[in-house]
Amino acid sequence: MDYVIILIAAVFVNNIVLSQFLGICPFLGVSNKVSTSVGMSGAVLFVMTIATTVTYLLHEYVLVPAGLNYLRTITFILVIAALVQMVEIILKKVSPPLYQALGVFLPLITTNCAVLGVAILALGLDNGSLIKAVFFAISNSLGFSLALIVFASIREQLELANIPEGMKGVPINLLVAGLLSLAFLGFTALV
Amino acid sequence: MAETLNQKQNFLKGIIKENPIFVMLLGMCPTLGVTSSAFNGLGMGVATAFVLLMSNIVVSLVKNLIPAKVRIPAFIIIIASFVTIVEMILEAFVPFLYEQLGIFIPLIVVNCIILGRAEAYASKNNVLSSIIDALGMGLGFTLALTALGSVREILGSGSLFGLSFVPDDANTFILFILPPGAFIALAYLTVIFNKLTTKTA
Numbered sequence: 001m002d003y004v005i006i007l008i009a010a011v012f013v014n015n016i017v018l019s020q021f022l023g024i025c026p027f028l029g030v031s032n033k034v035s036t037s038v039g040m041s042g043a044v045l046f047v048m049t050i051a052t053t054v055t056y057l058l059h060e061y062v063l064v065p066a067g068l069n070y071l072r073t074i075t076f077i078l079v080i081a082a083l084v085q086m087v088e089i090i091l092k093k094v095s096p097p098l099y100q101a102l103g104v105f106l107p108l109i110t111t112n113c114a115v116l117g118v119a120i121l122a123l124g125l126d127n128g129s130l131i132k133a134v135f136f137a138i139s140n141s142l143g144f145s146l147a148l149i150v151f152a153s154i155r156e157q158l159e160l161a162n163i164p165e166g167m168k169g170v171p172i173n174l175l176v177a178g179l180l181s182l183a184f185l186g187f188t189a190l191v
Numbered sequence: 192m193a194e195t196l197n198q199k200q201n202f203l204k205g206i207i208k209e210n211p212i213f214v215m216l217l218g219m220c221p222t223l224g225v226t227s228s229a230f231n232g233l234g235m236g237v238a239t240a241f242v243l244l245m246s247n248i249v250v251s252l253v254k255n256l257i258p259a260k261v262r263i264p265a266f267i268i269i270i271a272s273f274v275t276i277v278e279m280i281l282e283a284f285v286p287f288l289y290e291q292l293g294i295f296i297p298l299i300v301v302n303c304i305i306l307g308r309a310e311a312y313a314s315k316n317n318v319l320s321s322i323i324d325a326l327g328m329g330l331g332f333t334l335a336l337t338a339l340g341s342v343r344e345i346l347g348s349g350s351l352f353g354l355s356f357v358p359d360d361a362n363t364f365i366l367f368i369l370p371p372g373a374f375i376a377l378a379y380l381t382v383i384f385n386k387l388t389t390k391t392a
Contacts, residue, residue, distance in 0.1 A: 178374030
């Protein structure tokens, strides 16, 4: 039951992009086509899950026992940066098609605050365990994907719309994001 | 060295022409996430500006010692160290703000403005120019966050910096302190900013 609540909360109620404002840069940056947003979602799912697993273990078995909790931010960001690099190298070698699909998005993920954000938030779960943290990461990346893909679909339609001069570009995108966020607000009472 | 820019223009570009938020759209996560009140916006702005200033100074000092290939990780370590310092200072002296900003304090590390300035400016310029660049950019960021926070607080809670100016039972646009209000308020602020700057330019 715990897990169902985590999933629903992460995807709908506390959507990572639309209500927690993490990962806004890729959300606004790579959402002009549905196909690229699918690629980005895949890369985030991949990296977020691995990063949370590693950082959780590191926190639990290295930082806490050694009393180095204050080094959390530095260690996590280094682990994520190194991990992204490593994933890139491994993918290139092991699965060229997947690398082709995710390739350009991987370097961008280092500065995606959703990855670091989820890694830190996963430490604060009630009765946390490794499995729960990993599940939390997967749920959040699904929430990210949902928001990103829906937003990209709307933006593709916007290309055809007649938008007032001053609203073109950034403002209209922000406004659409606002309306989407408003729609997600409707899920508040769900859990 | 940016050839034609004198130091005054260097300072002002961060506030108007290259405003990190309204023009370059960097660091959007904290911008939207913490600006539910003017005070939070100001606090986040100052914290980020401090990290930006310190990292610009250090990066411009050590730029010749760092091999080009490992410069990004090196910059990240420098930035992360200052973020940790800010985190500790806030927790010790302004616990209220520390609670309010929450997860967004460690996330200053991944704020693209800071790494962006380190890479694009401080790693190529001398210390003085980097300090001025950081002050301009930091001020531009802080002003934008405070403006957004003020608008949201006035509309959403009927107050500014915690000082209420409507009756207690007044109906305010609660929407504006909720997440959707952040996007909508920023959308219109960007329109106004663009309008003002294109007229004066």
